[in-house]
Ligand SMILES: NC(=O)c1ccc[n+]([C@@H]2O[C@H](COP(=O)([O-])OP(=O)(O)OC[C@H]3O[C@@H](n4cnc5c(N)ncnc54)[C@H](O)[C@@H]3O)[C@@H](O)[C@H]2O)c1
C-alpha cells in the first residue's frame with residue numbers, strides 16, 4: 001500500500017473538524033516513518049463532542065431497536081466491504097501482521113452485527129405485586145451519552161465492542177482512541193457517516209487523553225464512561241470518577257497464566273501457547289504471560305515450543321508472510337528488554353530468540369522462549385506485552401493453582417489437560433474471568449469478556465455486554 005503522510009480530522013456533530021489545531025504524528029512502528037497526522041484535540045473539542053452527543057440522544061433513543069439495528073447492520077456491511085483498507089491502516093499505524101489485521105476487522109465487525117440483534121432483546125419485567133391496587137414493573141432505558149476510551153492494540157475491535165452495544169441500546173457515543181493508533185478510528189468514523197447515522201450519534205475526538213478525561217468526568221451530560229487500557233490508567237479514572245460518581249466500565253490489564261499438566265496433549269498445548277502468546281507480537285490483554293509446565297512434560301514441551309517459535313517470521317506486518325510484527329514503540333521494546341535482562345540475570349536460560357532488532361528504524365524483539373524461570377523474576381510479576389514465553393516447571397495441580405492466582409490480575413488463564421476431572425477442579429480454583437481449556441483463542445462476540453481483581457469491572461460482549469449501557473427503572477403503579 002502506497003504510504004503518504006495525510007492529515008486526518010476529528011468528527012463532531014457530523015462535521016469533520018480540528019484542522020486548525022496542532023497535530024499529532026502517527027508513526028509506523030515497523031520503520032519509524034510518519035504515516036499521518038491527527039488533530040491534537042483538547043477540552044474544547046471534547047466538550048463540543050459531548051454536547052453533540054447530548055443533543056442527538058433524545059431522537060436516537062426514541063427510535064425503535066429495530067430502526068437502530070438497521071444502521072448497525074449497514075455499518076457491519078461497510079466494515080466487511082472495506083476490510084482491506086481498515087486492515088492496511090491498522091497494520092501501518094500499530095504494526096500488526098496484515099492477516100491478523102484482516103482478522104481483527106472481521107472480529108470488530110462481528111460485535112456490530114451481534115449487538116444489532118441484541119438491542120432487540122432488552123426486556124423489562126413485570127414483578128408480582130405484594131399489595132392490592134399496585135402494579136410493579138421494571139422498565140429498561142438507555143443510560144445516555146457514552147464516552148469511550150480505547151487502547152492501541154486492537155484499534156477497531158476495542159471501539160466496536162463498546163459502540164455496538166451502546167448504539168444498539170439507544171445511547172450516543174463520543175470515542176477517544178489511543179494517539180498511537182487513531183487512524184483506524186477515523187476510517188471507522190467515515191463508515192459510520194456512510195452508514196447514515198444521524199449527526200451527533202457517533203463522534204470522534206483525537207488528542208489529549210487527560211484533557212478528554214477531565215471533560216467526561218465533570219460534564220453531567222456524560223452518563224457512562226467505558227475504558228479499555230492498562231490497570232494503571234484504570235486506577236486514575238476510578239479516582240477521577242469519584243467526584244461525580246461516574247458510571248464506569250473497565251477492561252484493564254492482564255497477566256495470563258498458561259498451565260500444562262502432565263496428561264496434556266503436548267502438541268495441542270504448544271499450538272495453543274503459540275496462538276495465545278505471539279498474537280499481535282504478544283501485545284494482547286489475554287496473551288499467555290506466565291507458562292507453567294509439569295515436570296514430566298517440561299523438556300518435551302520446551303523443545304516442541306522452541307521449534308514452533310523458530311518457525312515464526314519476524315518483520316514488517318505489511319509482508320503477508322510475517323507472523324510477528326514490531327512492538328508499538330520504544331517504551332514497549334524497553335519493557336521487554338528489561339524483563340528479559342532481569343530473568344537472565346536471575347538464572348533463566350534463553351531457548352530461542354532473546355534479542356531486539358531495530359534495523360531500519362523499527363522496534364522489533366525476536367519471538368522468544370525462556371526457561372528455568374521462577375516467580376522472583378519480573379517477567380512473572382508484570383504484564384510483559386511482548387513476544388516472550390517464560391516457562392516455569394511445576395510439580396502438582398495445587399502448585400499450578402497457587403502460582404496462577406498469585407497476581408493482582410484476573411483477566412485470562414489457560415489450562416491444558418485431557419482429564420475432565422482435573423481440568424474442572426483446577427479451573428474452579430482459578431480467579432480469572434476468561435479461561436481457555438485446551439484452547440488458546442477464546443475470544444468471540446457472543447461471550448462475556450472481562451476480568452476479576454485488578455483486570456477490570458464489568459464485561460464486554462455477550463448478553464452482559466449491553467447491560468453496561470442500560471439503566472433499570474423500577475415503576476410502582478398505584479391503581480387506587
Ligand atoms: N481487558 C481488555 O479487554 C483489554 C483490551 C486491550 C488492552 N488492554 C490493556 O491495555 C493496555 C495496553 O493498551 P494501552 O497501552 O493503550 O493502555 P493505556 O492505559 O496506556 O491507554 C489506553 C487509553 O487510555 C488513554 N489514556 C492514557 N492515560 C490516560 C489518562 N490519564 N486519562 C484518560 N485516558 C488516558 C490512552 O490515550 C489510550 O487511549 C494493556 O495493559 C492491556 O492489557 C486490556
Ligand SMILES: O=C[C@H](O)CS(=O)(=O)O
Nearest residue numbers: 153154283284285286443
Ligand atoms: O487485547 C485485548 C483484546 O481484548 C484481546 S481480544 O482480541 O479480545 O482477544
